[in-house]
Amino acid sequence: MIRILSVRLLQAILVMVAVTAIAFVMFRFVGDPVAAMVREGATQSEKDALRAALGLDKPLVVQFLEFVGRVLQGNFGTSFRYQQPVAVLLLSRLPATMELVFVATVMSLAVGIPLGVVCALKPNGFFSRLTQSATLVGISMPTFVTGLLLILIFAVNLRWLPSSGRGEVVDLGFWQTGFLTISGLKSLILPSITLALFQLTLIMRLVRSEMIDVLSSDYIRFAFARGLPRSYIYGRLALRNALMPVVTVTGLQIGQLIAFAIVTETVFQWPGMGLLFTNAVGYPDIPVLSAYLLFVGFLFVLINMIVDILYTFIDPRLRTR
DSSP states (O other): HHHHHHHHHHHHHHHHHHHHHHHHHHHHSSSSHHHSSSSSOOOHHHHHHHHHHHHTTOOHHHHHHHHHHHHTTTTOOTTTTTOBHHHHHHHHHHHHHEEEEEEEEEEEEEHHHHHHHHHHSTTTTTTHHHHHHHHHHHSSSSSHHHHHHHHIIIIIOOOOOSSSSOOOOOETTTTSTTTTTTHHHHHHHHHHHHHHHHHHHHHHHHHHHHHHHTTTSHHHHHHHHHTOHHHHHIIIIIHHHHHHHHHHHHHHHHHHHHTTTHHHHHHHHOOHHHHHHHHHTTTTTTHHHHHHHHHHHHHHHHHHHHHHHHHHHOOOHHOOO
C-alpha cells in the first residue's frame, strides 16, 4: 500500500506541474485584462502603469516562475475584477458548488444503481426496455436544454420551485449551507436534477451491463445450485463485483461534475465556482481562471487516488496481490 501511494503521489506531482504550466500559458491568450480594467479614454501611460502594477510587463518566464512560487505558498494572486484574493473568492463559492455536486452524486447513485440492478435481472422486460429508451434521451439532451425545460415546467408554469439563486443559507463559520433551510433545499432540487441526469443514466447503464456479465459467471451458477438466498446472491455476490467499474466512473464523474457545473450554475445563476469562472472568462480575470483550473486538476488527482484506495476495500484480491 505504501509503494502504491508513493507512486500515485509522484504521478500526482507530475500532473500538477503540467496543469500549472497549462493554466499559466492558456489564459494568457484569452484577452488583455488591462483593457477591461482601465477607464474609458485612458492614456497609454496609465495603461502601462497598470500593466506594471499587475506584473504583466515582465518576461513570460519570470511571470511563470513568480506564478509557481505564489501557488506553492497557496497564493493565487488578486482578482482583476473583484480586487480580492483569488483564494478567498474560491473558498466563498466552494460551498455552493460542493453541495450541488454532493446532492447530484447522491441522487445519481441512489437512483442509478437500483435501476441498473432491476434492468439486469429482467433485461428483456418491458420496464427494462422503457428505462433504456429513457436513458438515451437523458444522455443525448444537452444540459442547458434540460435545465431550461425544468425551469419552464416547475418554476414558470407550476411555480413549485425557484428558478434561480441558492435561497436562504445558514452561516456555519467558514461554510455557508442551504441544507438547513426550506428555501435552500427547494433551490437545490432543479439544478441537482439537471447536473445528475447524465451521471444517473451512465451509472444505470453501466450497472446493468456489469450485472448481466456477473450473473452469467460460473460462481453465480454455483451459488444458485447451493440454494443460497437470492437476496444474498444478487446483493452480496453479484452487485459487489459489478460495482468495481462503477466506483471508477463515479470518481471521475465527481471531478467532471465540479469541472463542468459551469453550464448548470450559469442556467440557474447558482453562486458557485462555475458561475465565477464564467464571469471571469468575459472579463478576462486571469488569476481566477488559472486558480480554477488548478483547483479542478487537483480534485481530479485526489479523486483518482481515493478511487485506487477504494479498490482494495471492494476487491479483496487486490489486497492479497
